[in-house]
Amino acid sequence: MDRPEIILAPGPTPIPPEVLLAQGSPLVYHRGPGFGALMREVSARLKELYRTGNADVLLMTSSGTGGLESAIQNVFSPGDEVLVPLAGFFSERWTRLARAHGLAVRTIDYDWGRKVVPDEVARELAVHPVKGILLTHSETSTGVIQPIEELARVANEAGALVVVDVVSSLGAVPFAFDEWGIDVAVGGSQKALSASPGIAFVAISDKAWVAHQAATLPRFYFDWSIYKDYADKPEPENPWTPAISVMQGLHAALELYFQDGVDAALERHRLLSRAVKEGAQALGLDLFGEGLDENWTVTAIRAPEGIDADTISDRIRSDFGCVIAPGQGPLRGTVFRIGHFGYFSELDIVRGLAALEMTLERLGHPVKRGAAVAAAEGVFQETPGGSNDA
Numbered sequence: 001m002d003r004p005e006i007i008l009a010p011g012p013t014p015i016p017p018e019v020l021l022a023q024g025s026p027l028v029y030h031r032g033p034g035f036g037a038l039m040r041e042v043s044a045r046l047k048e049l050y051r052t053g054n055a056d057v058l059l060m061t062s063s064g065t066g067g068l069e070s071a072i073q074n075v076f077s078p079g080d081e082v083l084v085p086l087a088g089f090f091s092e093r094w095t096r097l098a099r100a101h102g103l104a105v106r107t108i109d110y111d112w113g114r115k116v117v118p119d120e121v122a123r124e125l126a127v128h129p130v131k132g133i134l135l136t137h138s139e140t141s142t143g144v145i146q147p148i149e150e151l152a153r154v155a156n157e158a159g160a161l162v163v164v165d166v167v168s169s170l171g172a173v174p175f176a177f178d179e180w181g182i183d184v185a186v187g188g189s190q191k192a193l194s195a196s197p198g199i200a201f202v203a204i205s206d207k208a209w210v211a212h213q214a215a216t217l218p219r220f221y222f223d224w225s226i227y228k229d230y231a232d233k234p235e236p237e238n239p240w241t242p243a244i245s246v247m248q249g250l251h252a253a254l255e256l257y258f259q260d261g262v263d264a265a266l267e268r269h270r271l272l273s274r275a276v277k278e279g280a281q282a283l284g285l286d287l288f289g290e291g292l293d294e295n296w297t298v299t300a301i302r303a304p305e306g307i308d309a310d311t312i313s314d315r316i317r318s319d320f321g322c323v324i325a326p327g328q329g330p331l332r333g334t335v336f337r338i339g340h341f342g343y344f345s346e347l348d349i350v351r352g353l354a355a356l357e358m359t360l361e362r363l364g365h366p367v368k369r370g371a372a373v374a375a376a377e378g379v380f381q382e383t384p385g386g387s388n389d390a
């Protein structure tokens, strides 16, 4: 029987019925008061989520990567030097994007799974000043949450623009655009907010706008000035035909997210993360990556000796319709990843862990049936209702 897949991957994440209904509703025409109200409300919610009173937040029809590309195109000029602390697949994407646009990229290389060390970045910036630093908040390939607050501090002290990929972190872990001194932060609709893929959002500081005025890389579709002109109309618009249905869904997703407030949503992510981690450990599995207590978006788990990690992600999908993510890059085959940001409840996690137990048993790993489920229940029973707001 065909059933919807059970998604426990780090995005796109499961979409709540309210969001599906909103995006399945008749189109709101994209020029005029209806869409204007949608844009106003979505932007206001996102500003609250970014924790900014000062920044502009622009909405673009694109996946997250388009938003990242817009950041490169709008604040840099050919030959500008940027620094990328490299610690996984998505920080590597920054280097590829920047090089594709003719920037001079310096890197500090870390083993995947490591946290970037702010003091090391400070030392590098002291020796080699750069125009900007390109950071990844949640390194989805390893599950590690990077210390953006400290990294932004050392970058600001060195006079570098702070550009951050928050695609898989915004809404799942604490973030504070103004307080941390961020210049550009790029998010996406399909991660912690549980809307459909298709909208990228970019928060832009005054300093980034000044850089934008002087930047000379070619830009058109993603030219922030054009977006701002349209967003500042009495009835805000997008310059080009936007993904209207996705915007209607994103509006509903934000209403749902804010029902219990940002703090409750963050606490839910903390608990779900703990349950997954303790559940995996109860099966005798080792977790991957530094800073596990802060890594609330995705958990990277080492496959048991003798079992290929890809076989686990393939088999849990074919046997139970449950989608988890394989390892990326050098972690392929040794690590699999369970995403736990977005519209998840306690029982979604329990169900996923049950599927994991049965899959491992079928693959010959000795499993005490119910051990992972019991560990997760233990976490949830400590604070009944704590993660119930999904």
Ligand SMILES: Cc1ncc(COP(=O)(O)O)c(C=O)c1O
Binding pocket: 010, 011, 063, 064, 065, 066, 090, 136, 138, 139, 140, 165, 166, 167, 168, 188
């Ligand atoms: C940290 C991070 N950055 C960027 C992206 C790319 O986003 P998209 O696939 O929406 O272009 C992802 C997607 O998984 C991500 O996790």
